[in-house]
Amino acid sequence: MSDRQNSTEVPAADDFVLGLDVGGTKLAAGVVSADGRVQAFTVTPTGAGDGPEQVIARLCRLARDTVSSAGLRLADLTAVGICCCGPLDSRSGVVHDPPNLLGWGDVPLADLVAAELGVRVWVENDATAATVGEWRFGAGRGIRDLLYFTVSTGVGSGAVIDGRVFRGGRGNGGELGHTLMVADGRLCGCGARGCLEAYASGTAIAARARERIDDGGHSTLAALTDINAADVARAARAGDALAHAVWRETTDLFAAALAGFINVFEPQLIVLGGGVARTGDQFLVPVRERARVLAMRPAGEIVEVRQAQLAEKAGVVGAAAAAFDRVTTGE
Amino acid sequence: MSDRQNSTEVPAADDFVLGLDVGGTKLAAGVVSADGRVQAFTVTPTGAGDGPEQVIARLCRLARDTVSSAGLRLADLTAVGICCCGPLDSRSGVVHDPPNLLGWGDVPLADLVAAELGVRVWVENDATAATVGEWRFGAGRGIRDLLYFTVSTGVGSGAVIDGRVFRGGRGNGGELGHTLMVADGRLCGCGARGCLEAYASGTAIAARARERIDDGGHSTLAALTDINAADVARAARAGDALAHAVWRETTDLFAAALAGFINVFEPQLIVLGGGVARTGDQFLVPVRERARVLAMRPAGEIVEVRQAQLAEKAGVVGAAAAAFDRVTTGE
Numbered sequence A, B: 001m002s003d004r005q006n007s008t009e010v011p012a013a014d015d016f017v018l019g020l021d022v023g024g025t026k027l028a029a030g031v032v033s034a035d036g037r038v039q040a041f042t043v044t045p046t047g048a049g050d051g052p053e054q055v056i057a058r059l060c061r062l063a064r065d066t067v068s069s070a071g072l073r074l075a076d077l078t079a080v081g082i083c084c085c086g087p088l089d090s091r092s093g094v095v096h097d098p099p100n101l102l103g104w105g106d107v108p109l110a111d112l113v114a115a116e117l118g119v120r121v122w123v124e125n126d127a128t129a130a131t132v133g134e135w136r137f138g139a140g141r142g143i144r145d146l147l148y149f150t151v152s153t154g155v156g157s158g159a160v161i162d163g164r165v166f167r168g169g170r171g172n173g174g175e176l177g178h179t180l181m182v183a184d185g186r187l188c189g190c191g192a193r194g195c196l197e198a199y200a201s202g203t204a205i206a207a208r209a210r211e212r213i214d215d216g217g218h219s220t221l222a223a224l225t226d227i228n229a230a231d232v233a234r235a236a237r238a239g240d241a242l243a244h245a246v247w248r249e250t251t252d253l254f255a256a257a258l259a260g261f262i263n264v265f266e267p268q269l270i271v272l273g274g275g276v277a278r279t280g281d282q283f284l285v286p287v288r289e290r291a292r293v294l295a296m297r298p299a300g301e302i303v304e305v306r307q308a309q310l311a312e313k314a315g316v317v318g319a320a321a322a323a324f325d326r327v328t329t330g331e
Helices: A002-006 A052-069 A109-117 A126-137 A202-214 A229-237 A241-265 A281-294 A314-329 B002-006 B052-069 B109-117 B126-137 B202-214 B229-237 B241-265 B281-294 B314-329
Strands: A016-022 A026-033 A038-045 A077-084 A094-096 A121-125 A146-151 A155-161 A164-166 A269-273 A304-307 B016-022 B026-033 B038-045 B079-084 B094-096 B121-125 B146-151 B155-161 B164-166 B269-273 B304-307
Touching (some): A016 A052, A016 A314, A026 A052, A026 A314, A038 A052, A038 A314, A052 A109, A077 A109, A077 A314, A109 A121, A121 A126, A121 A314, A126 A146, A126 A269, A202 A229, A202 A241, A229 A241, A229 A281, A241 A269, A241 A281, A269 A281, A281 A304, B016 B052, B026 B052, B026 B314, B038 B052, B038 B314, B052 B109, B079 B109, B094 B109, B109 B121, B121 B126, B121 B314, B126 B146, B126 B155, B126 B164, B126 B269, B146 B241, B202 B229, B202 B241, B229 B241, B241 B269, B241 B281, B281 B304
Parallel strands (some): A016 A077, A077 A121, A146 A269, B016 B079, B079 B121, B146 B269
Antiparallel strands (some): A016 A026, A146 A155, B155 B164
């Protein structure tokens, strides 16, 4: 609290938000200005096994150090935005026993960090934060209706509808990754079967390739002890038929899912981020072409599909963007 | 225009909207008061084959007669709300060659009716209108986040998000019936394959029963020349195994679709209307139970699934409700 006690002057003319990214493996922090520029970006391991108390203490130290590296004091901040893996209640700022932070139970993350730093804190689902980041500072600037997907370990998503961030009834909505794509299909991490995530996530792409090999399929991937989605993408580019079939099945299914979402949301833009989407045109082109054909008219004609622009700082920028949005809209 | 010329007094203290329902087979009209009560409900065949000019003339005659039967003049109306089968642009009020009004092409429905009646006209997609009707005057009163489905010839849908009617980027969004449920599945009327509508609509339920019989399945339905969804429901209740399997497959698939939508929207309430839902608990109970199990937590725990309350006047009440909503919100 010493930072706050020493600060008696009027806040700086520029608005700054501290963005914090709480992930299962690492914590990140960065000071983000109102135009989306990041200062003093720092990262440290989460050490999630130490439990919430120690991790939050670590997060607050990282926060103080980062603000200080940016030449600012805590009192100079308009707000702190935290993005965290869900489920969580973005209104209360309580995280509800997230699978990526095993054994945490219910943690009032916003209140604990606010008490420690003496600054207003907003907590946001990580996919929603990334959505707001791309909308305010990335590929979706100036767009009124957009969908965002991060296709990586899982399939996260978020939506901006009519110029407003969509959070669902309790702040965990926009979970488009858990739309059923294959009746009685692959078991998903959410407990249901056949979700989009159970096919199109990086984890699922790798698992599907492995299963084809275990079923006797021939592939250059068979030599690898541990297959990941990047390996499948690389093998597909190199002409490996099994990898190509897995990739094609993935882009077909993802495109069909997007077509459905286009019919529901009629977005102007769909932004694709995360490791799988970072393969670039190999993912983007077939997904875009097929989704536009499958979607109804006129929705399929107006929608654009673009790659995300924010890269490794997406979490921090997104968390800050979501906090800026809360401050601006008063929601 | 004579009604308008004769009217010089201040509008009545009560707000009245004329609701018009333009369907492929019939036109309906009713004067709806701000509390949702319907006066002077009238219906006439559309005669869609006569083309837009004659149908719109017929609609306007019906409008005048209905207002007059209610003891009002056109000038007493706050607005006219029209619900029509899509696709249409609800902002411009232009209907774009709807499949149910074959050969119409693009028709500026709102402008034509407004010019004829001299009253402000709002046009709404029929599923969106029904959604607003249930929200303002039916099963969804007082709810901030709800989804509505009409399960009949097709599967129409609409959404209220955070207390606002969701229309998608161009007014045809909320088409949840065209979400992919079965990859490379049954051909849907929209041109894509495997949509929810291609399995769960009344038409699809009947067709799937017929196909099972044609494939050699035994059923009491085999004796009928023309099977409809009500026949399948009745046979299933009477213990017919084939009909029961078709019904079970339908409720399973519909529940899986709802689970996905619950994950996306986190609604407090889902309202089910249309002929298939009017079978009551036979449809509602298995759909509700399975959807809540399949959906993620906490979304699956908070959602309720209820039957629609507005019956044969749903179109007229919905059209009026949507117009009241436009007047209130200024959107």
